[in-house]
Amino acid sequence: xxxxxxxxxxxxxxxxxxxxxxxxxxxxxxxxxxxxxxxxxxxxxxxxxxxxxxxxxxxxxxxxxxxxxxxxxxxxxxxxxxxxxxxxxxxxxxxxxxxxxxxxxxxxxxxxxxxxxxxxxxxxxxxxxxxxxxxxxxxxxxxxxxxxxxxxxxxxxxxxxxxxxxxxxxxxxxxxxxxxxxxxxxxxxxxxxxxxxxxxxxxxxxxxxxxxxxxxxxxxxxxxxxxxxxxxxxxxxxxxxxxxxxxxxxxxxxxxxxxxxxxxxxxxxxxxxxxxxxxxxxxxxxxxxxxxxxxxxxxxxxxxxxxxxxxxxxxxxxxxxxxxxxxxxxxxxxxxxxxxxxxxxxxxxxxxxxxxxxxxxxxxxxxxxxxxxxxxxxxxxxxxxxxxxxxxxxxxxxxxxxxxxxxxxxxxxxxxxxxxxxxxxxxxxxxxxxxxxxxxxxxxxxxxxxxxxxxxxxxxxxxxxxxxxxxxxxxxxxxxxxxxx
Amino acid sequence: xxxxxxxxxxxxxxxxxxxxxxxxxxxxxxxxxxxxxxxxxxxxxxxxxxxxxxxxxxxxxxxxxxxxxxxxxxxxxxxxxxxxxxxxxxxxxxxxxxxxxxxxxxxxxxxxxxxxxxxxxxxxxxxxxxxxxxxxxxxxxxxxxxxxxxxxxxxxxxxxxxxxxxxxxxxxxxxxxxxxxxxxxxxxxxxxxxxxxxxxxxxxxxxxxxxxxxxxxxxxxxxxxxxxxxxxxxxxxxxxxxxxxxxxxxxxxxxxxxxxxxxxxxxxxxxxxxxxxxxxxxxxxxxxxxxxxxxxxxxxxxxxxxxxxxxxxxxxxxxxxxxxxxxxxxxxxxxxxxxxxxxxxxxxxxxxxxxxxxxxxxxxxxxxxxxxxxxxxxxxxxxxxxxxxxxxxxxxxxxxxxxxxxxxxxxxxxxxxxxxxxxxxxxxxxxxxxxxxxxxxxx
Numbered sequence: 001x002x003x004x005x006x007x008x009x010x011x012x013x014x015x016x017x018x019x020x021x022x023x024x025x026x027x028x029x030x031x032x033x034x035x036x037x038x039x040x041x042x043x044x045x046x047x048x049x050x051x052x053x054x055x056x057x058x059x060x061x062x063x064x065x066x067x068x069x070x071x072x073x074x075x076x077x078x079x080x081x082x083x084x085x086x087x088x089x090x091x092x093x094x095x096x097x098x099x100x101x102x103x104x105x106x107x108x109x110x111x112x113x114x115x116x117x118x119x120x121x122x123x124x125x126x127x128x129x130x131x132x133x134x135x136x137x138x139x140x141x142x143x144x145x146x147x148x149x150x151x152x153x154x155x156x157x158x159x160x161x162x163x164x165x166x167x168x169x170x171x172x173x174x175x176x177x178x179x180x181x182x183x184x185x186x187x188x189x190x191x192x193x194x195x196x197x198x199x200x201x202x203x204x205x206x207x208x209x210x211x212x213x214x215x216x217x218x219x220x221x222x223x224x225x226x227x228x229x230x231x232x233x234x235x236x237x238x239x240x241x242x243x244x245x246x247x248x249x250x251x252x253x254x255x256x257x258x259x260x261x262x263x264x265x266x267x268x269x270x271x272x273x274x275x276x277x278x279x280x281x282x283x284x285x286x287x288x289x290x291x292x293x294x295x296x297x298x299x300x301x302x303x304x305x306x307x308x309x310x311x312x313x314x315x316x317x318x319x320x321x322x323x324x325x326x327x328x329x330x331x332x333x334x335x336x337x338x339x340x341x342x343x344x345x346x347x348x349x350x351x352x353x354x355x356x357x358x359x360x361x362x363x364x365x366x367x368x369x370x371x372x373x374x375x376x377x378x379x380x381x382x383x384x385x386x387x388x389x390x391x392x393x394x395x396x397x398x399x400x401x402x403x404x405x406x407x408x409x410x411x412x413x414x415x416x417x418x419x420x421x422x423x424x425x426x427x428x429x430x431x432x433x434x435x436x437x438x439x440x441x442x443x444x445x446x447x448x449x450x451x452x453x454x455x456x457x458x459x460x461x462x463x464x465x466x467x468x469x470x471x472x473x474x475x476x477x478x479x480x481x482x483x484x485x
Numbered sequence: 486x487x488x489x490x491x492x493x494x495x496x497x498x499x500x501x502x503x504x505x506x507x508x509x510x511x512x513x514x515x516x517x518x519x520x521x522x523x524x525x526x527x528x529x530x531x532x533x534x535x536x537x538x539x540x541x542x543x544x545x546x547x548x549x550x551x552x553x554x555x556x557x558x559x560x561x562x563x564x565x566x567x568x569x570x571x572x573x574x575x576x577x578x579x580x581x582x583x584x585x586x587x588x589x590x591x592x593x594x595x596x597x598x599x600x601x602x603x604x605x606x607x608x609x610x611x612x613x614x615x616x617x618x619x620x621x622x623x624x625x626x627x628x629x630x631x632x633x634x635x636x637x638x639x640x641x642x643x644x645x646x647x648x649x650x651x652x653x654x655x656x657x658x659x660x661x662x663x664x665x666x667x668x669x670x671x672x673x674x675x676x677x678x679x680x681x682x683x684x685x686x687x688x689x690x691x692x693x694x695x696x697x698x699x700x701x702x703x704x705x706x707x708x709x710x711x712x713x714x715x716x717x718x719x720x721x722x723x724x725x726x727x728x729x730x731x732x733x734x735x736x737x738x739x740x741x742x743x744x745x746x747x748x749x750x751x752x753x754x755x756x757x758x759x760x761x762x763x764x765x766x767x768x769x770x771x772x773x774x775x776x777x778x779x780x781x782x783x784x785x786x787x788x789x790x791x792x793x794x795x796x797x798x799x800x801x802x803x804x805x806x807x808x809x810x811x812x813x814x815x816x817x818x819x820x821x822x823x824x825x826x827x828x829x830x831x832x833x834x835x836x837x838x839x840x841x842x843x844x845x846x847x848x849x850x851x852x853x854x855x856x857x858x859x860x861x862x863x864x865x866x867x868x869x870x871x872x873x874x875x876x877x878x879x880x881x882x883x884x885x886x887x888x889x890x891x892x893x894x895x896x897x898x899x900x901x902x903x904x905x906x907x908x909x910x911x912x913x914x915x916x917x918x919x920x921x922x923x924x925x926x927x928x
Contacts, residue, residue, distance in 0.1 A: 001852055002844050004722040008856065009840045012863045016833050019867065020826055022874035026779040027822045034780035039765035042777050042803070045793055076797050 044096045048076045053111045053132030055091060055103065057141040058170075058363065063087045064094075064104070064180075066132075079104075085177040086148055087139070089201040090169075090301060090361055093180035098187045102201065103361055105302050107135055110365050110374075133373055134366045138168035143480040147457075150473040151175035156430065157459040157470075158202035160344035161477055164445060164454045166378040167348070167357030169299070170481055171455070172341075174202040195430060204297065204306040207337035208439045208458065211421030211466070212267045212405075214332030216346055216393060216443075219260055219272070221279045221287035223389040228275065230392050233257040236271040242327040247273050264396040265404035267420065269331050276330020284329065285320035290384040291356065292345050294319075298358040298381050299341065309338035332421060344456035346384075347418070347443040350397070351451035354390035356381040398448050408471035409442055411479055417451075418444020418474065420466030431461030438462055442470035446478045453481045489550040489912070490542045496554035497538060500561055501531035507565035510789040529579075530561060537586050544593050545909035547916070549842055552908070555835050556886055556901055560894070562828065563887035566815060569790050570808045574889050581891040585898035592902035599906050603850055606659040613652030614695060616645035621702060646708045647883070647896035650715070650861050651903070657692070657716060658853035661723035665849070668724045680732070692716050693733070697740045704750040706741075707880025711868050713737050715861035722843075722856050758878035771805045772872075772879050775814040778804050779874070786821030808889035810881055813873045828887070829870070836863040842904055845911040855907045858900050 026034065035043050055064040064087075066077040079094050081087065092102025100108060108114075113132040140161075147159040152175055161171035178190050178198040190199050200206070222228040238252035249255070249269050255262065263271035276284060288294060294310040294317055296303060311318040312335050318324060328334040341359065349356035358381045365374040385393070397417035400406040406420040421441030431437040440462050445454040457473040505527030512523055534557050541548060560582055568575035596602070602609065619636045620626040627635035627642070636645050661668075671682030696713040699705055717733045720726075745755045753768060761769035761776075781787065792815055794807045807815050817825045839859025846852045865885055872879035883893040 001722050001725070001849070001856075004725050005840050005843050005852070005856055008718055008722055008860065009836060012836050012860070012867075013833065015863075015867045015871075016829050016836075018876055019829055019870045019874060022871075022876050023779065023817060023825050023829075024822055026776050026874060027782045027817050027825070028784055031780040031783060034777055037773075037777070039762065039769075039773055040777040040780075041796075042781055042793060045797060045803070046781070049793075049797060070797075 041096075047112050048096050050112050051077050051131050052079065052094065053113065053134040053366075053368075055107075055111070056134060056136045057139045057144075058137060059141060060136070061141050063091055063137065063139070079180070081180040083141075084179040084181060086141075086144060088177035088180055088198070089174040089203060090172045091180070093183045095184050098183050101199075102301055102305055103137075105305075106300050107362060110135060113367075131368045133368070136363045136366060137361050138163070138170055138363045138376075139172070139361065140170045140481055140484060142484060143171045143477050144173055146480045147171045147173035147473065147477050148175060148177070150457075150476055151459070154459045154469050154473070155461050156196070156202065157457070157473075158206055158340040159455065159457045159473060159477055160203050160340045161453055161455045161481060162344050162348040162357075162359055164348040164351035164451045165357065166376075167359045167381075168363065168376070168378075169359055169361045170453060171477055172201075172203045172361065174200075174206070197430070201301075201305060202458075202460075203340045204299065204301060206339055206458075206460075207307050207309065207312070208339075208460070209332065209336060209423035209425065210309075210338040210343055211332045211423035211439065211441055213343050213346070213419050213421035213441045213443045213456075213466075214336060214338070215264060215267065215272045215330070216350065216397065216419050217288060217291060217293075218276050218279070218284065218330040219264060219393060219396065220291075220350075220385045220389055221284045222260075222275045223392055224287055224385050225279055225283040227278050227283075228260065230260050230395070233259050234263070234271050234274055236263065236268045236274075238270070240270045240273055240327070242273055242277075243325050247327055247331075260392070261396045261399050264419065265399035267400075267405050272330045273327035276326045279326075279330075281320050281324060281326055284326070287385070290382045291349055292342055292381065292384075293338070297339075297341055297345075300361050306341070307339055309342035311335050312337050332423065340456045340458050343441065343443045343458070344454060345381075347445050347456060348454035349382075349384040350390050350393050350417075351445035351454045352390075353387040354383055354385040356384045394448055397444060401444065406442060406444070406467050406471050408467045409444055409474045409478075411446060411475055411482070414446050414478075414482065415448035416444055416446040416475075416478070417448040418442055418471070420471060422465045425460075428461065434461075434463075436463045438465065440464060440466045440468070440470045442466050442474045444474060444478075446482065452485060453478055487542075487546065489548070490538070490546060491550075493541065493550035493554055494535075494538055496551060497531070497534045497557060500554055500558045501527050501534065503558065504530050504561035504565065507561065507789060508568065511565060511569045513790075530564075533583060533586065537589070540590055540593075541905070544597075545905050547912040548905040548909040549838050549912070552835065552838050552842075552901060552904060555831055555838065556897070559828075559831055559886035562816075562831075563812070563884075563889075565789065566812060566819075566887065567808050567889050569819075570794060570815075570889075574808055577891070578889055578894070581894045584891070585895040588895050589898040589902045592899050593906060596903070596906060599854070599903065600850060602655050602854075603659045603662075606656045609652045610656035613649040613656065616649040616652065617695075617699060617703060617708075619645050644883075644890065644892040646703075646705065647890075647892040648899075650708075650712065650865070651858070651896060651900055653692075653712060654715060654719070654857035654861050655854065655903075657719045658850055658857050661719055662849040662853055665723040668729075669726065672724075672726065680728075693736055693740070696737065697744065700741060700744045700751060701748055704748060705880065706751055706754055706878055707868050707872065707882035709741075710877070710880070711861065711865050711882060714864045714868075715857060718860040718864070719853060719857045723853060754878045754880065758875065761875075771811065772875060774802075774804050775811045775873050775879070776875060778811070778814040779817040782817040782819070782821045782825075784822050786817070786819045786824055789819055792818040809883060810869065810879065810888075811873055812884055812888050813870050816887075829866075832863060832866045832885075835859075839863075839904055842908040842911060845915055846907055847911060847914050851907045851911060855904060855911075858904050862897070862900060 052066040092104040094100035094104040111132045151157045159173040176196040176198045235257045236255040238254040239246050239248045297306045325334050363376050367373050394417045401409050401416040401418050406418050409418050423439040425439050426435045440459045443456040445451040457470045459469045508523035508526050625636050696709045699709040717730045721730045745751045757768045761772045794804050796803050843852050843855035869882045869884045871877040883890050885897045
């Protein structure tokens with residue numbers, strides 16, 4: 001019988017081996033998928049027991065904090081947003097039942113103090129309760145407040161302000177916003193509001209026609225490809241024919257042969273339309289790519305809550321090989337859509353000698369003992385254009401503000417470079433379907449000679465132009481930030 | 486053979502230290518009275534083990550030195566886990582541990598000549614079956630989660646299946662010892678399959694029938710599986726005919742299949758096992774939460790006292806039956822894959838020592854008894870851990886020595902006592918070979 005006993009033992013070993021295999025599968029190999037299961041409330045319940053770190057503005061004021069409820073075994077933490085709707089975007093919200101969004105979602109691991117497996121063992125040994133880390137953002141609360149109140153006065157819209165040399169996001173405002181404190185009670189109502197779309201961050205998700213602000217990109221492509229220099233004159237009649245359809249200047253004004261400065265200052269459509277055709281699709285798309293178009297924005301927000309800017313056809317991004325009406329693309333029409341973040345990045349790249357920095361909301365992670373765990377190390381996204389091209393563009397953009405279409409952006413005593421844009425958006429359902437509705441833009445930076453801030457401001461559903469409604473927002477926000485320096 | 490007992494004593498010391506450390510960890514987690522309470526608990530535990538050890542030194546000096554410390558280790562581990570769930574439950578469990586050791590000592594005291602069991606094998610078999618039926622008897626039977634597992638007589642409640650497994654193993658060991666030759670010799674080959682002789686197979690059919698009966702009548706898939714697997718293990722060891730095992734398994738599967746489709750409770754258990762996500766908040770809740778708890782454990786676990794067992798702020802269970810059915814999931818959650826593998830390793834070591842006892846035993850009954858007891862113990866561990874890890878349907882079998890439950894602890898200490906009785910004689914004879922050992926050793 002001994003042989004059989006040994007075989008029986010071998011069989012038991014195999015059975016126990018199966019147990020080890022299944023345990024390994026559930027606890028290690030399949031663990032990640034299991035934690036994401038809808039039916040699994042464990043990760044959320046556990047996070048609720050950790051004091052989630054605070055989110056702070058650049059000046060240390062509190063954007064989000066966690067407050068304790070109950071005690072002992074029923075101790076849990078609930079998120080509070082002292083400023084209500086001011087930071088609804090881009091901070092988002094975090095609640096056990098409703099989940100999380102935007103900055104709260106992207107930086108979740110740091111906020112709940114989830115380091116390495118090693119870190120948690122260390123906490124276990126030292127017997128310390130896990131506590132989340134604070135995150136200090138780059139957001140300037142005064143400027144954010146100015147941007148929000150300006151937008152509120154104008155209607156729907158967005159403002160993005162970036163420090164050109166670092167990519168630090170100083171302002172990201174989207175109106176209509178929402179109060180994150182109310183999310184546990186009215187998330188579904190907020191979701192159903194498809195007209196005002198309060199949960200949707202217009203700064204990163206609002207794809208709109210950028211209008212003439214895009215002429216800066218076209219000009220950049222022309223200078224970079226050598227098709228033009230600042231001295232190159234192109235004849236700009238009142239109207240040209242493009243793909244069989246007339247492309248006109250405002251009031252069909254005939255400018256004659258003019259150079260870049262004049263063309264940008266007066267936002268001359270026929271000049272830029274021809275430039276686009278001369279530059280060609282490959283070169284124009286290459287420059288767009290370098291400015292960040294057609295790519296996932298490199299910002300610290302969840303990928304499903306940011307949109308790529310580019311030429312869209314029925315929801316699909318077109319490439320340089322797809323047929324595109326070049327002259328109309330060159331003036332920001334065609335099927336071109338861009339987010340305020342993307343337009344702000346164009347301004348920031350030109351401001352920073354052509355070098356585009358990755359835009360980042362966070363600045364540093366601070367542990368509960370006040371030690372800085374991690375600090376933003378500004379990194380380059382791309383050299384969008386050469387320093388020389390950037391300088392030439394700056395000169396042209398200064399003309400826009402000093403004597404051209406964007407004079408309302410001027411700040412006394414500070415040189416400003418910028419570009420207006422006004423895209424016609426007739427029949428926009430969000431605007432009530434009116435026929436005279438525009439998407440008004442202003443993008444630019446200041447001071448032009450030593451840029452501290454680059455801003456894109458846009459207003460939806462307005463019957464006015466970029467210089468009327470968007471340029472003043474730019475001015476207010478830029479002034480606030482420059483005064484705070 | 487005092488060397489064996491010295492080794493036992495040496496092994497008990499780390500077990501007591503482990504218990505002390507475990508309690509210290511739980512106290513620390515609760516931020517409460519760290520003080521010396523864990524030391525006191527450790528000292529109590531060690532004192533109880535020491536008394537048992539001294540008793541073994543006197544009564545069974547040659548018995549296997551590792552079985553008792555290994556089982557004490559499981560008990561210690563279980564006590565810490567249960568304490569961490571509920572102090573009161575742990576106090577009960579500690580009392581049962583002591584009661585178990587008393588029965589352990591009584592068994593050793595009165596069954597020194599355990600062959601006497603052979604004489605009463607039919608009585609024992611009948612008692613075992615009667616115990617199984619008891620939960621369906623009006624007035625004393627209790628239904629738990631749709632299965633009839635418990636008996637309550639006045640203040641005394643227990644799970645008879647825990648005891649009847651020992652009775653049935655004793656019966657099978659005795660019956661097969663007597664009939665194994667005829668089962669082997671009388672077998673004939675039909676269509677290339679070796680079939681057992683019909684005449685002697687009758688009682689075997691009875692065992693199969695009893696298992697099926699349990700499935701239908703007591704509705705307990707886990708116990709049924711455990712009993713039948715132990716039966717097949719013994720049949721295989723006794724006859725050496727693997728074909729018998731295959732036939733037995735086929736019969737069980739066919740029977741189980743039939744009843745799974747006709748008995749609602751059994752059907753539900755199988756359905757939930759196959760498709761837990763169909764009803765994640767209802768019937769699938771326990772198995773899913775058990776797996777989610779394991780997923781949270783990772784490699785190293787969250788640490789003693791860290792697991793979420795109820796939904797914070799409520800009394801709603803996040804891990805249902807954490808102290809009994811799903812205690813293994815709690816172990817994975819708190820001690821991780823490594824801790825869980827450690828627990829499985831302890832069961833494997835117990836199986837190894839148990840089968841070693843069977844190998845050393847010289848007579849057929851002792852061999853089969855040790856094999857059967859070890860097999861039923863190991864398979865019980867497999868059935869519940871397998872249930873919690875979704876290898877097989879989840880059932881209400883206890884994890885021996887670890888799960889909360891008096892019947893389980895006491896019955897398993899009786900099982901251990903029988904194993905040590907067999908071991909003591911086997912090892913004594915191995916040292917001083919007798920004629921009998923030479924005659925039977927090659928069987």
